[in-house]
Amino acid sequence: MRRNTSPxxxxxxxxxxxxxxxxxxxxxxxxxxxxxxxxxxxPVVPAPAPWQNVFGGPAAVGxxxxxxxxxxxxxxHDLVMVVSTQGHGVFDAVTGERIARDRDPEDDGPDGTSDLxxxxxxxxxxxxxxxxxxxxxxxxxxxxxxxxxxxxxPDWPHHRILLSxxxxxxxxxxxxxxxxHVFHSTWSTLRAAGFSPSGRTLAVATSSDLTLWTRxxx
Numbered sequence: 536m537r538r539n540t541s542p543x544x545x546x547x548x549x550x551x552x553x554x555x556x557x558x559x560x561x562x563x564x565x566x567x568x569x570x571x572x573x574x575x576x577x578p579v580v581p582a583p584a585p586w587q588n589v590f591g592g593p594a595a596v597g598x599x600x601x602x603x604x605x606x607x608x609x610x611x612h613d614l615v616m617v618v619s620t621q622g623h624g625v626f627d628a629v630t631g632e633r634i635a636r637d638r639d640p641e642d643d644g645p646d647g648t649s650d651l652x653x654x655x656x657x658x659x660x661x662x663x664x665x666x667x668x669x670x671x672x673x674x675x676x677x678x679x680x681x682x683x684x685x686x687x688x689p690d691w692p693h694h695r696i697l698l699s700x701x702x703x704x705x706x707x708x709x710x711x712x713x714x715x716h717v718f719h720s721t722w723s724t725l726r727a728a729g730f731s732p733s734g735r736t737l738a739v740a741t742s743s744d745l746t747l748w749t750r751x752x753x
Contacts, residue, residue, distance in 0.1 A: 577716040593744035601668025625657040667727040674729025
């Protein structure tokens with residue numbers, strides 16, 4: 536019987552590592568390490584003008600699974616449809632007022648629909664809204680006039696929401712201009728983050744709350 540005399544006990548008799556040996560995790564480059572360090576060190580700050588926090592902070596929505604956008608035909612304000620395990624709700628994204636509520640909707644949500652949609656309630660009842668969140672989909676990453684939102688996770692599973700003006704500057708020296716760390720999800724799971732189609736509303740939805748920022752048209 537032939538013995539394995541290899542000095543490395545993880546190698547077999549032919550001098551090769553076992554097939555189920557875990558692959559080495561590639562090291563971050565110095566640039567990536569520095570970028571991660573800057574993100575970890577960045578404090579949460581208020582969004583810059585002209586953005587204003589609609590609720591003054593996160594608004595509690597237990598069991599939130601997703602959000603979608605529409606426009607109120609009467610006021611022209613962005614509307615935010617919130618889907619949760621507690622029912623459906625619609626918020627005016629300018630005033631923060633909840634203008635519709637259904638605690639026991641016939642349609643539970645977008646799961647199982649081909650376009651991830653569910654029926655509107657409130658001013659847009661009779662139509663359908665596409666929902667981004669637990670079951671997939673996404674919101675606009677850019678506003679159409681220079682604002683950008685990015686989701687980063689240097690301390691995964693926590694997520695940080697970065698708002699940037701004209702592309703931001705965290706990738707260019709001095710790496711401190713044109714971007715703001717506006718939200719850090721440490722207590723709940725991130726569901727969705729992005730702009731309304733109009734670009735006038737920024738939403739961050741987690742499994743427990745909704746945060747909205749609004750601005751006047753440019």
